[in-house]
Amino acid sequence: MRIAQVAPLYESVPPFAYGATERVVSYLTEELVRRGHDVTLFATADSSTAARLVPICERGLWRDTAVWDTLTHHVRQLARVAHLAHEFDVVHFHGDPLHFPLARSLPCRSLTTLHGQLLPVDHGPLFREFAAAPLVSISDDQRKPVPSANWLATVHHGLPRDEFEFQPLPDDYLLFLGRLMPGKRPDLAVDIARRTGLPLKMAGKLHPGEREYFAKQIEPLLQRSRDFTDYLGEVGGTLRKELLRHARALLFPVEWAEPFGMVMIEAMACGTPVIAFGRGAVPEVLEHGVSGFIVDNVEEAVWAVARIGDIDRAQCRRAFEARFTATRMADDYLRVYERLIAGTGMRAAVPASDSDADAQVCG
Known part of the structure; x- marks a missing residue:
């Protein structure tokens, strides 16, 4: 063809x-x-x-x-x-x-x-x-x-099945990875990490139209939270993959109608479970209790972090292989x-x- x-x-x-x-x-x-x-x-x-x-x-x-x-x-x-x-x-x-x-x-x-x-x-x-x-x-x-x-x-x-390497033993941090925009709620990721006591690594793309939002809402928050939040800016290549592989969980606290959420299946391919608000396509992508937890608010997300060890990372990877390969x-x-x-x-x-x-x- x-x-x-x-x-x-x-x-x-x-x-x-x-x-x-x-x-x-x-x-x-x-x-x-x-x-x-x-x-x-x-x-x-x-x-x-x-x-x-x-x-x-x-x-x-x-x-x-x-x-x-x-x-x-x-x-x-x-x-x-x-x-x-x-x-x-x-x-x-x-x-x-x-x-x-x-x-x-x-x-x-x-x-x-x-x-x-x-x-x-x-x-x-x-x-x-x-x-x-x-x-x-x-x-x-x-x-x-x-x-x-x-x-x-x-x-x-x-x-591709081999694009991300499976990691059975994660490090002890949470990850926010994505565009730094109001609908993705990076501020809630910081709040979730603060309440759980786990460090947060944050990386994301900042578009020109969102610089004012970042300067007024996110940058001051990062300054106040620098004892447990590591802001990395935009990342790609090997570093991006390593961040996903080694995270204990990916935080995805979206408050907009997410059309898909590519980073969720990238995390799943590593065996990294996702904690996501059930907006937009999230319920189509995640299997609650298998590839992560679908929650409604920050309080439930904090509960999900405490239960993240209940997710079998190998089963999370299998969920990716069953549904989200390029093939x-x-x-x-x-x-x-x-x-x-x-x-x-x-x-x-x-x-x-x-x-x-x-x-x-x-x-």
């Missing part, structure tokens, strides 16, 4: 540190190549892949201090995709739906995996306008704001590609007046 993967240009594929979407694109691309498919990756020039690479910009846009307008580079990327589209059976887009108008006129099938949170006011009108656009969700929960869109499947993320992810996507090529994933556009409940959001 001739497959194009179109990655966001914010980070390389795979990313150096933060970048769940780019990491998933990399895992999927390499697994498809391994199976003998003819794969082309549209990404940054500093990406690393066994596929044919079509480079768009020199490096990840978030790491290029000369870049101001990231949209211009994504427009150029779409032009390259359109120019080469006759070479593919399927073009698989990841990320923002900027390509929707273009996809209507491509000479091949197209598919979009949406990796972020969906909002009825924004995405409801978009999906009514492009009602025929074939979509994949990364969790069933992600679909809830716009259930009438053309969902072909839910495909949970997956990792399973590629299988799922190949089934969707085959449906598209056979014409069974197509939907005729419907007038906006014919759409269901989410059509009323904008009044």
Whole structure:
């Protein structure tokens, strides 16, 4: 099968540190190549892949201090995709739906995996306008704001089986690893660690739009908690893997509708259990009592830390192997590609007046 993967240009594929979407694109691309498919990756020039690479910009846009307008580079990327589209059976887009108008006129099938949170006011009108656009969700929960869109499947993320090494004997620290944003509640991770008396290692990506939040809410908290909190900034590579492997537990106290939560399955692959608030996709990813504990608040999280020894780290690893490998992810996507090529994933556009409940959001 001739497959194009179109990655966001914010980070390389795979990313150096933060970048769940780019990491998933990399895992999927390499697994498809391994199976003998003819794969082309549209990404940054500093990406690393066994596929044919079509480079768009020199490096990840978030790491290029000369870049101001990231949209211009994504427009150029779409032009390259359109120019080469006759070479593919399927073009698989990841990320923002900027390509929707273009996809209507491509000479091949197209598919979009949406990796972020969906909002009825924004995405409801978009999906009514492009009602025929074939979509994949990364969790069933992600679909809830716009259930009438053309969902072909839910495909949970997956990792290569050997990407993370199993660690049966952890060190004595808790870990927060992820984007430092209000919805991820890094402040609650500090509170949980303080109440349990365990040290906390915190590492994460800080986006420009969240610097004020970090400066006002998190930095002072870290200063007050420096006797038990070790803030490491953004980490990648071996250090990131070692942090996950050796943690007693990963704290995931999200208070937003998390679309998936890649770091949860990375922890599971190490045998590291996750203590997470049951928001968004968390109940789809975690098995309570098997791969961690699903809790509702800080008090329950503190209880879960005290019970974390009840989780069998080998069983946690087996839960990852059963559900979240790149092999399973590629299988799922190949089934969707085959449906598209056979014409069974197509939907005729419907007038906006014919759409269901989410059509009323904008009044």
